[in-house]
Amino acid sequence: MTTYTLALIPGDGIGTDVTDAAMEVLAAAAKGRFSFETTRFPWSCEYYLEHGTMMPADGIETLRGFDAIYLGAVGWPETVPDSVSLHGLLLPIRKAFNQYANIRPHRLLAGVEGPLKAEGFDILCIRENTEGEYSGAGGRVHEGKDNEVAVETSVFTRVGVERILRFGFEQARARRKHLTSVTKSNAQKYSMVFWDEVTRELAAEYPDVTVSQMHIDAMAAKMVMAPQDLDVVVASNLFGDILTDLGAAIQGGLGFAASANINPDRTAPSMFEPVHGSAPDIAGLNIANPIAAIWSVAQMLEHLGEGEASSAVLSAIEAATAKGLGCRPGASSTQEITAAVIAALEA
Ligand code: GGG
Numbered sequence: 324m325t326t327y328t329l330a331l332i333p334g335d336g337i338g339t340d341v342t343d344a345a346m347e348v349l350a351a352a353a354k355g356r357f358s359f360e361t362t363r364f365p366w367s368c369e370y371y372l373e374h375g376t377m378m379p380a381d382g383i384e385t386l387r388g389f390d391a392i393y394l395g396a397v398g399w400p401e402t403v404p405d406s407v408s409l410h411g412l413l414l415p416i417r418k419a420f421n422q423y424a425n426i427r428p429h430r431l432l433a434g435v436e437g438p439l440k441a442e443g444f445d446i447l448c449i450r451e452n453t454e455g456e457y458s459g460a461g462g463r464v465h466e467g468k469d470n471e472v473a474v475e476t477s478v479f480t481r482v483g484v485e486r487i488l489r490f491g492f493e494q495a496r497a498r499r500k501h502l503t504s505v506t507k508s509n510a511q512k513y514s515m516v517f518w519d520e521v522t523r524e525l526a527a528e529y530p531d532v533t534v535s536q537m538h539i540d541a542m543a544a545k546m547v548m549a550p551q552d553l554d555v556v557v558a559s560n561l562f563g564d565i566l567t568d569l570g571a572a573i574q575g576g577l578g579f580a581a582s583a584n585i586n587p588d589r590t591a592p593s594m595f596e597p598v599h600g601s602a603p604d605i606a607g608l609n610i611a612n613p614i615a616a617i618w619s620v621a622q623m624l625e626h627l628g629e630g631e632a633s634s635a636v637l638s639a640i641e642a643a644t645a646k647g648l649g650c651r652p653g654a655s656s657t658q659e660i661t662a663a664v665i666a667a668l669e670a
Pocket residue numbers: 394395396397398409564596597598599600601
């Protein structure tokens with residue numbers, strides 16, 4: 324029986340609640356098939372307050388040896404600025420392990436209508452995950468003075484843009500063969516024009532995939548007006564981050580949005596995490612929706628080559644939502660939803 328090594332970083336707030344739920348489901352899915360050797364790391368805002376860093380200096384090297392990383396949520400803005408927690412944990416892991424493809428599936432699960440009742444809504448957002456607007460390149464001068472200046476540079480490399488678009492084209496090829504590339508190239512005349520050019524270059528290599536190029540503002544409107552027309556959506560780090568919160572809203576809320584930070588070359592571990600943040604106001608109340616976190620487990624199993632277990636987890640999620648569990652905020656507890664998923668898995 325294969326044993327996978329898993330680095331677990333529950334993080335902050337409801338990160339712990341949903342990670343516990345996800346691990347219960349993982350144990351049920353693994354039973355009799357494979358096993359997990361899990362190491363839990365307390366890296367979080369609480370860790371920061373004690374140590375002055377979100378993770379130890381050798382944190383990245385410690386994680387490198389694992390088969391996969393699972394992360395709950397990061398952030399506790401009352402105590403640690405969000406920019407510190409994000410740039411201290413989540414973003415360095417994505418960059419260090421070349422997890423350049425952030426895969427975020429959005430569709431209506433059985434029994435979930437979402438605010439738009441967008442029947443047939445089923446898109447795969449591919450967010451560039453290691454550069455662009457979140458490169459962390461920039462600086463501030465004259466801090467606190469009238470002439471203060473803050474500069475933040477977006478970094479788009481040919482390697483980075485080409486590989487994320489190619490990844491998107493491959494995904495489109497395996498789905499409904501339509502790719503929408505999202506930029507703002509009318510306003511951003513260097514980086515986004517470059518992204519558009521690379522999109523057209525690659526489109527020539529994928530004649531079986533139809534391509535649309537859209538500006539982010541028009542794309543936001545389209546996602547609300549006609550989300551069913553979209554298939555694979557590829558966007559930069561910032562635009563992908565924003566669009567996937569919109570995708571989450573259309574699918575019924577952030578509690579449904581799963582994500583996989585993938586290193587497609589498999590030269591380092593990939594990381595799996597729900598899209599939502601730490602929601603400190605509801606932490607520990609047993610009301611966080613664990614479905615996004617459980618769906619992220621299904622993505623992890625698929626990445627590890629456990630396709631059968633992955634499909635079983637997805638079916639079990641839908642068996643639970645079809646009964647109404649998790650479909651309305653606060654109507655079912657975290658534990659009730661988790662138990663329903665496990666019961667469906669074991670049925
Ligand atoms: N579940 C991970 C988490 O805490 N996400 C919050 C967040 O703001 N993430 C920003 C990002 O995905 O770049």
